[in-house]
Amino acid sequence: MKTIDALGVYYRDLNSLIDNSIKTEGDITLKNVFGQRYIGRGLPKEASLKIYGTPGNDMAVYMDGAEIEVFGNSQDAVGNTMNCGKIVIHGNCGDTLGYAMRGGEIYIEGNVGYRAGIHMKKYKEMNPVIVIGGKAGDFLGEYMAGGAVILLGLNLAKDEDIIGRFCGTGMHGGVIYLNGTPDKYRFGRETAKSVNITTEDVLFLRKHIDFYKKSFNKRLNNLKVESFSKYVAINKNPYSSMYCIH
C-alpha cells in the first residue's frame, strides 16, 4: 500500500505519480484530493485506488479494469467511456455519470446529477452496471444502448422524486430498474415499463443490492426487490422508419 498526499499537487503531476507507483505498487491511497481531474484515466486492473477528498471531473475516464473507492463526493463525468473496472463512491456524484461506459460497475451511495448512464452500451460479456442509492436528475439513461441502471431511492424526502424528467429518452437497449413507479410523464417516449420481471431480474437486483449494502455497510431491511419497476427500450431500432430515401 502506497500513500500519496495530493494536497496542492497539479493534476498532471498527480496522475504521473499514480502511473509511476503502479509499476511497483498497485494499491494506492490518495489523501487530500481537491478536484484534480482525470484520476484513474485508463488505469488497468493492476491498480486499486482509495481516494480521500473530492476527485475532479472525468475520474476513471477510459478506465480499463482498475478499482477505485472514493471516501467523499465526486464531480462530473465519473467513469466516462469506461471499459471495465469497479468504482465505489461514498457520497454523491455530479452530472453525466458513466457516459458511454461499456463495461464495469459503479456504485454511488447517494444521489447523482443530470444525464447519468447516458449512452451506456454493452458488448459481448461486457455489461455495465450503475447502482445509485438515492435519486437521479433529468435524462437518466438517455440514448441508453445497453447495460443496467439501478436506482434504490433511499432517504428521499417526502416531496422528492426518484428521477427527474425525460428518463430513457432515445433509449434503444439496456434496462433501468427503479424502486417504485414514477409518473409516466417523467419518461421519454422511447421507453416503457416492462411487465415481464423475470427470475434473472430478481437475482440480478439482489446481487447488486447486496454489494451496495456490503460496500456502504447498510442493512436496508425495508428494501424489497418486489417494489422495483423495470424500464426497457420499446424498440432496438427506434429510427428505422423515420426516413425516406431521396
Added chain:
Amino acid sequence: MSLNFNTPDFEVIRNENRCIQCKVCVRQCANTVHFYDEEDNVICADDTKCVNCHRCVTLCPTKALVIRKYPLEFRENSNWSGKVIKEIYKQSQTGGVLLSSMGNPEPFTVYWDKMLLNASQVTNPSIDPLREPMETKVMIGRKPEKLEFDSNGKLLTKMPPNIELKIPVMFAAMSYGAISRNAHESLARAAEELGIFYNTGEGGLSKDFYRYGENTIVQVASGRFGVHKKYLNAGAAIEIKIGQGAKPGIGGHLPGKKVGEDISATRMIPVGSDAISPAPHHDIYSIEDLRQLIFSLKETTDYKKPVFVKIAAVHNSAAIASGVVRAGADAVVVDGFRGGTGAAPTRVRNSVGIPIELALAAIDQRLREEKIRNYCSLIVAGSIRNSSDIVKAVALGADAVYIGSAAVIALGCHMCHSCSTGKCNWGIATQYPELVKRLNPDIMYKRLVNLISAWNHEIQELLGGMGINAIESLRGNRLMLRGVDLNEKELEILGIKYAGE
C-alpha cells in the same frame, strides 16, 4: 395503399443489336434493375430502381447500355421544378424525413473556381520542380512560441507533438460501417505508402488495421463507439468530431441492419443494434467542457499525440475556431457545406452551413488577429476536388486538406448519391459481402496512390510557377490569389484582390 406518383429518375437504354444476353448486368446490379425474362428470352430493365451508378454500363462487354435522365418532364415552372414536386410525392407517401447521400449538389457558388493563382514572369523566376528541390511536406500540430538553444546549439524547447505529412492531403473520416472494410483497407494502405493519414471516422478500429496505426487518425465522436485506451493510443493523432459539413448540428444513425459481426466488434456494440451518435457530445456544453475532453485524451495518451477538433463551417466559425484553439486543440479541422456523407437529412445537407472557402479565410484571419494562429494547424475539408483547390486553400491559410469524396471516386464511386441504401455496386458504401469483394484493395489502393502522387506533382508545378519552393511558404499568402466574378464583400471576406489589381 395510395397510388404511387413516383416516376423513374433514369432510363436504361439497351442497344438490342449489341446485347449478347450474357446477363452481366443482371448479376452486377444490386438494385435488381436488370432481369432476364425467360418466356420471351429478353433482358428487361425496371427503370424505377436505377440509381445511375454506371456499374452495368462499365461492365457490359459489348457496351450495349446507356443510362439517361428519364425524359418525362413536368410542365415548365422554374419555381415548382420536377425535383421539388417529386420530393413532395415521396414525403406525402411515406411520412419520412428525406435522406440524401454525398455532398450538397445545389448550384451555390464554388469559390475555388472564382480564384486564380499567380505565376512568376521575368523578375522573380519560376522554379522547375523536375530539376530543383521542392518541398510539399507539412507538420501538423501546435508550434512553440519561440525556439531556445543551449550554447552547443542543442534545442532546449520541448516540442509539442506534431505529425508529418509528406503531402498536405489526408483521407477524411469515413467510418467502417459507412464504407466497407475493403475501402478502409485501401485508404489505410495508400496512406502508408504515401506518408499521409487516413481517418477511422466514428466507428472504432478493426483489430486487423492496428498495424496501419502510424498512418491512422482515430476519431472520437459523441457515440464513443469503439473508444478505449488501446484505440486512442493506436493512431498517430486523435480527432474529436463535433460537426460534419454535410450535416452541421446533426448526429448520425447507423441502422442496425448494417451492424453485422465485424462492425459490432469494431464499434463494440451488439449485432443488429442501431449505432446512434447524438447531435452533441453530452459532456460538452462549453469551450471549457471541450477542453476537458481534449485533455482527457491527452492524459490518456501521455501528451504524445496531437488532438484535432473537427467542426462544420457555420456562421460563427471564426469565433468558434478561436474557442477551439484556446480549448487546447492542436489542429482545427473545418468541414464546409459541400462535404460528403453516407447519409444526411436532405434539408440539412442542402441548406445548412457555409462554403469552406469563406470559412477558411475568416478563421485564418481571426486566428492571426488574435495572435493564436501558431497554436494550431488548420485543416480544411468539404469538397476539395483537385490539386489547385489544395493550393488555393493553402494560400488562403490552410495547412492541409482532407479529401473524402475525391478519395472514394478514386476507388470507383460514380457519385450516384445512394450510399444510404447500403447497396453500393462498387463495394464502397456497403456491407454486403458479395458487393464488398468487388473492391479489391490490392488494386484499388494503388489508384489512391496514383491520384495523390499526381496531385503532388501538380502542386509542385503550381508552386514552382509562383517561384515558391516549399508549400509552407505559401500558407496564408493571399497575394498569390486574385478573384474574378466576385463582389466587394466576397473579396473582403476572402482577403484577396480582384484580378487586375
